[in-house]
Structures are given as C-alpha cells and as structure tokens.
Amino acid sequence: MSGLDSSILKNKCQLYGLVTLRVLIGWHFLYEGVSKLINPYWSSAAYLLDSKWLFSGLAETIVSDPTLLTISDYVNMWGLTLVGASLLLGLFSRYTALIGMGFVLLYYLFAPPFLGLEYSKPGEGSYIIVNKNLIEACALWVIYSFPTSHIIGLDRFFPNRKSN
Amino acid sequence: MSDNTDKDNGKNMNRRDILKGLATIPVFGLFLVNLWQKIRRDALRKSNLLGDLIQEKSPPAVISGLSDSRHLKLGIIGYGGRGSHLIRGAGFATKEWTDTVSENARKNKLDKQFETFMTQEDLNVSLVGVCDLFDVRAEQGINASKNEVRPGGKPKQTATRYTHYTDLLNIKDIDAVIVATPDHWHSRITIDAAKAGKDVYCEKGLTRTFDEAIKVYNEVKKTGITFQLGHQNRQVDANEKAKQIIKQGLLGKINLVELATNRNSPWGAWVWGIHPEGNAQTIDWDTFQEPSPNKIPFGEEALRRFFRWRCWFDYGTGLSGDLLSHDFDAINQIMDLGIPKYASSSGGIYFYKDGRDVPDVWNATFEYPDKDLTILYSATLSSNDPRGNRIMGHDATMQMGGQSGGGSVHGFIVKADSESTRYKDRLESGIISTQYPIYTYSPGSKQIDGITSATSRYFANKGLLYTYREGKRVDPTHLHVKDWLDAIRSGGQPKCDIEQALHEAVACHMATESYLQGKQMEWHEDTHTIEPVDKSKV
Structure with missing residues (x-):
C-alpha cells in the first residue's frame, strides 16, 4: 500500500509535483527554524503580542510568563527545524506534514487576516481571510494526503512501515 | 508500477x-x-565591525551588593508625584499604590510594575521623616513608611510628619534627605541640609536660577556631604554601552548632537490634576511661594500654580529643568562634555495658551568650540512624533530612542555614514551597508513590558523608566537611590555628584537665560559666571 493512487504513481508529472511541493515547504520550514536558532535575540513574543481574535488571551498569557514564553520559543525553533528537515529529506514526512500543518494553522489563528483586525506590523502582501499561512497549511494537508516520502525520500529505506 | x-x-x-x-x-x-x-x-560582517569594539566582550552590568549594612534613616521633603517615586525607589510605597498595581498586575499580566517593585533590593533604610506643604501628600508619605507590602517586609521604623523642612533637618536621628520639592525650593533646602550635615539626594533640575546653582555647588563642596542629583539615566546600561562605543571611535569625529523632546498630552505639558482636597486649610500656600519672585494670594490661580508649578518661571524653568536636563545629562554621561561655552535658545507659548509663562515649543543650541561640537535641543509639547536623540559622527550616527531606535525600549542603533572614511572599504565591498545598523543595542528585546501610555513610552524610550541588569528589569530610580546610599556608606561619590550636577545646571540655566534675555549666553569657567555674549568683541 503506497498511500498514493496508482494514477499518480504512473504520472511522473503529478508525482514529482508533489515531491517538489514537499521539498520546498520543507526548505521553508527548515530555514525558518534554523534562522531562529542562530539568532540569540529572536523571540516569539513580538508575534504573540500582536495576536488578535480567538487566541489573543492565550498569547498574552504566554508572553507574560517567562517560562511559557521560553517553551514557546523552543517549540517554534526546534519544531520548525525538525519538521523542515523531515519534509525535505522525506523521513517520517507523513506525520510531520500534519505537525507542520498544525504550526501554520496556529500562526494563522493567532493573527488571522479578518476584516476589522488591525495589526501593528504591516504584512508583506494584501490578504483578506486567505493568507500564505492558510495556503501553506492546505499544501501540507495535500502532502499528508498524498505521501511521497516512501517513493522519493529516506522513508524508502523503511519498506515495512507501510502506513508511512 | x-x-x-x-x-x-x-x-x-x-x-x-x-x-x-x-x-x-x-x-x-x-x-x-x-x-x-x-x-x-x-x-565575517560582525567580526569586521566588532573587531573594533574590544569592550564588547566586557561583562554586562550587575547590581553590586551593599557596601555595608549600616542602617540609614531617611527624610523626604516634597512627597508629590516624583517624591513618591523616589521613596518607592528606596523601598516604600503607599498601601493605595501597592493595592492598585497588584490589581493591575492581576488584570494585565504584562504589567510588571508590582513585580519590579517587590523584587527590588531591600536597601536597609527607614523612612522616618516626611515634610510636605499639602496635608494629603504628607499623610500619604506617612502611610508609605508604614506599609508592610514592600521588599524586605515590615519597616523597622515609621515616619513623623514635619510641617516645615527646617524642623525635619533639626532631627539628629535623620542621616539623609531626599529633596523632591518644586525647583524654587531646591537650593535653600539643599544648602540648609548640607549645613545640618545631612546627605542629600536632590531631584533635577538642580535649582531655579543660575546663582542658586553656584551657591549649592559651593556649599556641597564646602561641607563634603554626599550629594546625588536625580538623573536616574546615569544608571541606564544603554548609556554606558553608548559611552564605550563612542570612546572606541566607532562614530568617528562627532560635530553635531541632536536631542529632542516630543510630547503631546496635557499631562506631558504639566497640566496636572488639581487635587479635590486642595484648599487654603490643607495647603500652606504662603510657605510654598516664599522663595518665588512673584507672590499671589491664595485662590484658584494659586491652586493651579501649586499643582502645575512647572508651567511658571516663578517655581521652575519649564522644558529646561524638566526635560532638557535629562537629555543634557545623558549626553554628558555618554560623551563627558562638561559645560558648554555658549548657549542660545528661542521658542514660545504656541499651543498651551492657558496662562503659563514657560514656552511649550523651545529650541536651544550649545556650542563647545574646544571640542568642535554643537548640541541642538528641540522640544515640542504638541507633537508626539518620537525623534529620538542622534549623535552624528563623520563615520557613523548613533540613534537613541525614538522611532528608529532599534524599535526597542531605550536601546540604540549605529548606522554607518555613506561618506565614511573609516568604513569606506567595508562599504565598497558590501560587508556593511548604510541601510542596516552596524550595531544594535536592545537590552530589553526579550523582555516584555506593559508600557501603555504615551508618556510612559516617552520616559521608557529615554531609559528613564526601566533598565536591565542580568536580563532582569529594574527601575533606574531605585538604582540611583541605591547608588547614593552606597556612596554615603562607603564614602565614595555617587554617579551624578555635584560636579555633574553643576554641568547640567549651568547648561540648562544658560539656555533659560538666553530665552529670557534674548541673547546668547557665555560661560566663564574662571569666575563661575555667565553673561550675555558681547557681540562687539566677537
């Protein structure tokens, strides 16, 4: 059981399209994570402080508690790095696609581009309801649903872990 | 497949x-x-830049322990807004204040005021004397001396009220006094306290007039008391770091410094609340106005003047003693400039036409011919656009506070100049860019502060609300009071001693006199005098 429809397996264009998507998102996650790891001044606080809508209260709680903030920083730095490496290398990619989806969905929900919500930092594009976080979350959903790492990726070396 | x-x-x-x-x-x-x-x-970029900064490797500032544990008894003369803050710095706050800020902290987890107060060091002092001409505030001072919600717990002794400052100074038991009255009382109280052998922490500006400043200087030098002027910026880590960087020559030759004040609220323009319990029975108005050149009978105008005294030259010097003094002292701390040779200023009452006689827009220039340097100070009370302070060198500019000050509280950034000689090769090779800072100092970047009001942000950007020691937020006012107490105990000099105080006072009074006389003023180091520049001799 490959987890991929045989029509996709036969269609190189579709297969490589999915692999490319996985690798590119992996690259993006990996650099987001590593760049935070190597910057001693990075903190999730600035992002959390600008949070609006449902999770703004939770964001405030995290920011006001040094322990929670440190945990949040570490989870983000290492989480993004590991998910990124996993997607890029194709190792346990199916699970990490879900985790990565969780990350970007949280980023979306902590600061959604809804009408009436104003953010202090100007965005790098123009969005209403749909932004790049939401799109990346959906792309990860696709990666989860159409796993490719057992065909192109390190998961190929674990043929018995069929569910992956 | x-x-x-x-x-x-x-x-x-x-x-x-x-x-x-x-x-x-x-x-x-x-x-x-x-x-x-x-x-x-x-x-590579960093090593190319910081290779020049040997002292970058120096350890961060730490709070030193008390030089000894001798218990000191303090008196406060003037327990108003600033006086109560200074007494909090010494470790005493009213119950009303601790209740309010602990409630604020409960409601808003980002509000760290209560935590900052409760975690400050117990300075091993008692508040034993309070003097204020307004009954309500004197009672608040007594209340603060009794409140057990404080660093160190239950106070060893509580305060007695004295209706006149001379009665407080007569108490042998009192070791030292904090003077936080309006400026027109500073000189007389400080001189009398020095004569009585009390060490003095005097709030800025040092005095209301130039002559008073010289008298205070002479008396403090004569008696040898431990004197501290209330410029808490002296405790701010960022200023010390800026000093190191300038000393290393990272900015090149510096010919121009720009200092700026921007405020845009009635509170920021000293239109402070008139206390509902302020009346002829609760305020000793005659004593209040005793040293002022113009006297008026008690009434509504007197109430305005009592509670908003900074708006009149009878009691202070407006922007000069209140806000220029801070910025001047900070730049003097960073660059060791001393007293300028010439000063001139101009301005007017352009926004707050409420009967005040001090300007609300005011600009001053200070010349240091021997240092090839001009300082420009520009202040407005009707625009909140934060310009920050800039130290402009041939090779780089340091921007402190303000909108582009690294986006952080009381940090600074250094940007290379496109025509710099020192960085020419590095600019050409692309190792550094004029678009991005070559050095950023933002000590609080990982600390979250619930600083909300525009005025709070103004003070915070100037480094006057909080500084950082070993990553922990500390009130510089507390550090400044501690610095004074340590100097009393050890016999050393505090960071803003009478010499530094004289620099600030003379510079500010030269600018004030220039405004009042419409002439450029000149400082004569040999005679310790100022006088208008004689243009015929120029």
Whole structure:
C-alpha cells in the first residue's frame, strides 16, 4: 500500500509535483527554524503580542510568563527545524506534514487576516481571510494526503512501515 | 508500477531504490551550503565591525551588593508625584499604590510594575521623616513608611510628619534627605541640609536660577556631604554601552548632537490634576511661594500654580529643568562634555495658551568650540512624533530612542555614514551597508513590558523608566537611590555628584537665560559666571 493512487504513481508529472511541493515547504520550514536558532535575540513574543481574535488571551498569557514564553520559543525553533528537515529529506514526512500543518494553522489563528483586525506590523502582501499561512497549511494537508516520502525520500529505506 | 513493486517485494534494495531514497539529499546539501555561507557572511560582517569594539566582550552590568549594612534613616521633603517615586525607589510605597498595581498586575499580566517593585533590593533604610506643604501628600508619605507590602517586609521604623523642612533637618536621628520639592525650593533646602550635615539626594533640575546653582555647588563642596542629583539615566546600561562605543571611535569625529523632546498630552505639558482636597486649610500656600519672585494670594490661580508649578518661571524653568536636563545629562554621561561655552535658545507659548509663562515649543543650541561640537535641543509639547536623540559622527550616527531606535525600549542603533572614511572599504565591498545598523543595542528585546501610555513610552524610550541588569528589569530610580546610599556608606561619590550636577545646571540655566534675555549666553569657567555674549568683541 503506497498511500498514493496508482494514477499518480504512473504520472511522473503529478508525482514529482508533489515531491517538489514537499521539498520546498520543507526548505521553508527548515530555514525558518534554523534562522531562529542562530539568532540569540529572536523571540516569539513580538508575534504573540500582536495576536488578535480567538487566541489573543492565550498569547498574552504566554508572553507574560517567562517560562511559557521560553517553551514557546523552543517549540517554534526546534519544531520548525525538525519538521523542515523531515519534509525535505522525506523521513517520517507523513506525520510531520500534519505537525507542520498544525504550526501554520496556529500562526494563522493567532493573527488571522479578518476584516476589522488591525495589526501593528504591516504584512508583506494584501490578504483578506486567505493568507500564505492558510495556503501553506492546505499544501501540507495535500502532502499528508498524498505521501511521497516512501517513493522519493529516506522513508524508502523503511519498506515495512507501510502506513508511512 | 515498478517503484512500488520493488519496495513491496521486500528487502532487496537495488541501486534505483537507493537513488530514490537519497534523491533529496542533494537538496538538503544545497540548503546546508547556503546556510553555511550565510552564517559565515554574517560572522565575517560582525567580526569586521566588532573587531573594533574590544569592550564588547566586557561583562554586562550587575547590581553590586551593599557596601555595608549600616542602617540609614531617611527624610523626604516634597512627597508629590516624583517624591513618591523616589521613596518607592528606596523601598516604600503607599498601601493605595501597592493595592492598585497588584490589581493591575492581576488584570494585565504584562504589567510588571508590582513585580519590579517587590523584587527590588531591600536597601536597609527607614523612612522616618516626611515634610510636605499639602496635608494629603504628607499623610500619604506617612502611610508609605508604614506599609508592610514592600521588599524586605515590615519597616523597622515609621515616619513623623514635619510641617516645615527646617524642623525635619533639626532631627539628629535623620542621616539623609531626599529633596523632591518644586525647583524654587531646591537650593535653600539643599544648602540648609548640607549645613545640618545631612546627605542629600536632590531631584533635577538642580535649582531655579543660575546663582542658586553656584551657591549649592559651593556649599556641597564646602561641607563634603554626599550629594546625588536625580538623573536616574546615569544608571541606564544603554548609556554606558553608548559611552564605550563612542570612546572606541566607532562614530568617528562627532560635530553635531541632536536631542529632542516630543510630547503631546496635557499631562506631558504639566497640566496636572488639581487635587479635590486642595484648599487654603490643607495647603500652606504662603510657605510654598516664599522663595518665588512673584507672590499671589491664595485662590484658584494659586491652586493651579501649586499643582502645575512647572508651567511658571516663578517655581521652575519649564522644558529646561524638566526635560532638557535629562537629555543634557545623558549626553554628558555618554560623551563627558562638561559645560558648554555658549548657549542660545528661542521658542514660545504656541499651543498651551492657558496662562503659563514657560514656552511649550523651545529650541536651544550649545556650542563647545574646544571640542568642535554643537548640541541642538528641540522640544515640542504638541507633537508626539518620537525623534529620538542622534549623535552624528563623520563615520557613523548613533540613534537613541525614538522611532528608529532599534524599535526597542531605550536601546540604540549605529548606522554607518555613506561618506565614511573609516568604513569606506567595508562599504565598497558590501560587508556593511548604510541601510542596516552596524550595531544594535536592545537590552530589553526579550523582555516584555506593559508600557501603555504615551508618556510612559516617552520616559521608557529615554531609559528613564526601566533598565536591565542580568536580563532582569529594574527601575533606574531605585538604582540611583541605591547608588547614593552606597556612596554615603562607603564614602565614595555617587554617579551624578555635584560636579555633574553643576554641568547640567549651568547648561540648562544658560539656555533659560538666553530665552529670557534674548541673547546668547557665555560661560566663564574662571569666575563661575555667565553673561550675555558681547557681540562687539566677537
């Protein structure tokens, strides 16, 4: 059981399209994570402080508690790095696609581009309801649903872990 | 599909399997190569810049322990807004204040005021004397001396009220006094306290007039008391770091410094609340106005003047003693400038036409011919656009506070100049850019502060609300009071001693006199006098 429809397996264009998507998102996650790891001044606080809508209260709680903030920083730095490496290398990619989806969905929900919500930092594009976080979350959903790492990726070396 | 078949057939890995399994490894390699190049490039850039900054390796400032544990008894003369803050710095707050800020902290987890107060060091002092001409505030001072919600717990002794400052100074038991009255009382109280052998912490500006400043200076020098002027910026880590950087010559030759004040609220323009209990019975108005040149009978105008005294030259010097004094002292701390040779100023009452006689827009220039330097000070009370302070050198500019001050509380950034000589090669080779700072100092970047009001932000950007020691937020006012108490105990000099105080006072009074006389003023070091510049001799 490959987890991929045989029509996709036969269609190189579709297969490589999915692999490319996985690798590119992996690259993006990996650099987001590593760049935070190597910057001693990075903190999730600035992002959390600008949070609006449902999770703004939770964001405030995290920011006001040094322990929670440190945990949040570490989870983000290492989480993004590991998910990124996993997607890029194709190792346990199916699970990490879900985790990565969780990350970007949280980023979306902590600061959604809804009408009436104003953010202090100007965005790098123009969005209403749909932004790049939401799109990346959906792309990860696709990666989860159409796993490719057992065909192109390190998961190929674990043929018995069929569910992956 | 052969791929699938290969795998399903089990363990027989063929070359094709291995190739496909490792297919993304080159991409990962490409990523690592790029990452390594970026890290190397950043490190090279940093080493090229910071190689010049030997002292960058110096350890961060720490709070030193008390020089000894001798218990000191303090008196406060003037327990108003600033006086109560200074007494909090010494470790005493009213119950009303601790209740309010602990409630604020409960409602807003980002509000760290209560935590900052409760975690400050117990300075081993008692507040034993309170003097204020307004009954309500005197009672608040007594209340603060009794409140057990404080660092160190239950106070060893509580305060007595004295209706006149001379009665307080007569108490032998009192070791030292904090003077936080309006400026027109500073000189007389400080001189009398020095004569009585009390050490003095005097709030800025040092005095209301130039002559008073010289008298205070002479008396403090004569008696040898431990004197501290209330410029808490002296305790701010960022100023010390800025001083190191300038000393290292990172900015090149500096010919111009710009200092700025921007406020845009009635509170920021000293239109402070008139206390509902303020009346002829609760306020000793005659004593209040005793040293002022113009006297008026008690009434509504007197109430306005009592509670908003900074708006009149009878009691203070407006922007000069209140806000220029801070910025001047900070730049004097950073650059060791001393007293300027010439000062001139102009301005007017352009926004707050409420009967005040001090300007609300005011600009001053200070000349240091021997240092090839001009300081420009520009203040407005009707615009909140934060300009920050800029130290402009031939090679780089340091921007402190303000909108582009690194985006952080009381940090600073240094940007190279496009025509710099020192950085010419590095600019041409692209190692550094004029668009991005070559140095950023933001001590609180990982600290979250619930600083909300515009005025709070103004003070915070100037480094007057909080500084950082070992990553912990500390009130510089507390550190400044501690510095004074340590100097009393050890016999040393505090950071803003009478020499530094004289620099601030003379510079500010030269600018004030220039405004009042419409002439450029000149400082005569040999005679300790100022006088208008005689243009015929120029």
